[in-house]
Amino acid sequence: MNLEIVTPEARVYEDTVDSVVLPTTSGEINILPGHIPLVTEIQAGEIIVSKSGSGQSLAISKGFAQCVGDKISVLAENAIHIDEIDESAVEEAQKRAETALATMEKMSDEEIAMFETQVAYARAQILLKQKGK
Amino acid sequence: MPNLKEIRTRIKSVKNTRQITKAMELVAASKMKKAQQSALSGQPYAALLAETLANISTRIEELDHPFFEEREVKTRGIILVTTDRGLCGPLNGNLIREVQKIEGAAKFVSVGRKGKQFLSRSSRELLADFEIGDSVQYIKIKQLTEFMIEKYLAGEVDTVEVWYPRYINILIQSPTKAKLLPIAGLGEMITELRGKNAKPFEDSDDDRNFKYEPDPKTILNELLPLFVIRQVYQAVLSARASEHSARMVAMKTAKDNANKLLDALTLQFNKARQAAITQEILEIAAATAGSE
Numbered sequence: 388m389n390l391e392i393v394t395p396e397a398r399v400y401e402d403t404v405d406s407v408v409l410p411t412t413s414g415e416i417n418i419l420p421g422h423i424p425l426v427t428e429i430q431a432g433e434i435i436v437s438k439s440g441s442g443q444s445l446a447i448s449k450g451f452a453q454c455v456g457d458k459i460s461v462l463a464e465n466a467i468h469i470d471e472i473d474e475s476a477v478e479e480a481q482k483r484a485e486t487a488l489a490t491m492e493k494m495s496d497e498e499i500a501m502f503e504t505q506v507a508y509a510r511a512q513i514l515l516k517q518k519g520k
Numbered sequence: 521m522p523n524l525k526e527i528r529t530r531i532k533s534v535k536n537t538r539q540i541t542k543a544m545e546l547v548a549a550s551k552m553k554k555a556q557q558s559a560l561s562g563q564p565y566a567a568l569l570a571e572t573l574a575n576i577s578t579r580i581e582e583l584d585h586p587f588f589e590e591r592e593v594k595t596r597g598i599i600l601v602t603t604d605r606g607l608c609g610p611l612n613g614n615l616i617r618e619v620q621k622i623e624g625a626a627k628f629v630s631v632g633r634k635g636k637q638f639l640s641r642s643s644r645e646l647l648a649d650f651e652i653g654d655s656v657q658y659i660k661i662k663q664l665t666e667f668m669i670e671k672y673l674a675g676e677v678d679t680v681e682v683w684y685p686r687y688i689n690i691l692i693q694s695p696t697k698a699k700l701l702p703i704a705g706l707g708e709m710i711t712e713l714r715g716k717n718a719k720p721f722e723d724s725d726d727d728r729n730f731k732y733e734p735d736p737k738t739i740l741n742e743l744l745p746l747f748v749i750r751q752v753y754q755a756v757l758s759a760r761a762s763e764h765s766a767r768m769v770a771m772k773t774a775k776d777n778a779n780k781l782l783d784a785l786t787l788q789f790n791k792a793r794q795a796a797i798t799q800e801i802l803e804i805a806a807a808t809a810g811s812e
Contacts, residue, residue, distance in 0.1 A: 393565045395658040395753055413733055426572060427733040428742060453572050460568050501663050
């Protein structure tokens with residue numbers, strides 16, 4: 388199976404894999420070769436890729452996944468490999484977003500939505516990093 | 521004839537100007553390369569978005585979405601993308617001239633200080649100003665576009681357009697008006713997203729029906745805004761590439777002019793110096809002749 392993860396800014400991941408676990412809005416699903424063609428919504432969380440026996444993790448923000456034939460494509464706003472997560476930077480970003488949310492009376496809806504996405508993505512990254520230790 | 525000192529000071533100041541324009545040209549050139557690269561690095565995302573939309577489009581008839589609804593245009597909603605700084609040739613001027621031609625009501629969202637200044641000076645209705653800065657971040661564009669989409673859905677504006685200097689090549693940037701909402705046709709939109717020289721979709725031998733989770737409507741509701749955001753993002757990236765290339769060309773012209781001016785001034789300086797020397801010799805010769 389071929390997996391690619393792209394964000395508006397770059398292509399984050401592309402490789403041949405054995406199976407993928409995706410955090411969809413209706414729960415985690417594991418995609419194995421021969422899966423039914425699928426378009427699904429993804430929420431912020433962890434993508435687990437297994438390739439020749441070893442697993443790899445990526446943190447992802449909300450987006451979409453599409454699975455056709457033996458090709459899985461993931462569209463997300465942000466995605467990062469577990470080794471590249473800088474915990475302190477993420478924590479700072481989360482704190483910033485949370486402080487902003489605390490004073491949210493002054494904000495418009497889309498600002499709130501933006502900060503909420505940031506917090507969710509930050510949380511997913513931290514969880515993943517702590518699990519990796 | 522100006523005296524030697526005056527010419528010398530001018531030569532010095534022209535040299536300084538040339539130094540500055542030369543530096544700015546180099547900076548613009550390197551920024552332009554970066555801007556072009558980031559415009560290209562978004563391609564895979566666009567292609568994938570197009571593919572997902574194409575897959576879902578077979579089901580589209582069942583779904584009526586406000587983005588497709590054509591309504592009478594009373595107020596246009598325009599996202600005006602300009603630069604933050606000047607010294608980039610006629611780039612902003614050309615775009616602003618287009619804005620001046622608008623008849624009827626229009627509301628604006630500005631990106632870039634020049635556009636904001638123009639809109640507030642000409643007392644047009646400015647809904648919001650977004651500072652994007654030199655490196656274009658997707659999340660900021662998302663915020664901006666969602667703001668505009670909300671105005672569209674609330675009926676405050678009847679179209680969403682993005683006006684920007686489109687990058688064609690280093691020498692040509694053309695002011696472009698792209699209409700984003702309402703969406704004219706899904707087919708065109710997909711072609712637009714995939715770019716001109718995209719490969720045709722790979723035919724999958726998998727002919728089983730698609731499954732949508734949670735359901736096609738939810739997915740479409742989430743996908744369509746992404747498409748609009750992506751177009752604005754691309755427009756801003758293109759505008760940035762335009763800005764830096766226009767600045768580079770403007771600075772190169774300025775540098776060439778400075779060089780020409782320097783040549784002329786140096787010639788004038790040499791002539792003046794020669795004239796002064798000749799004058800002195802004449803005076804000495806005359807004085808010697810007189811004293812004999």
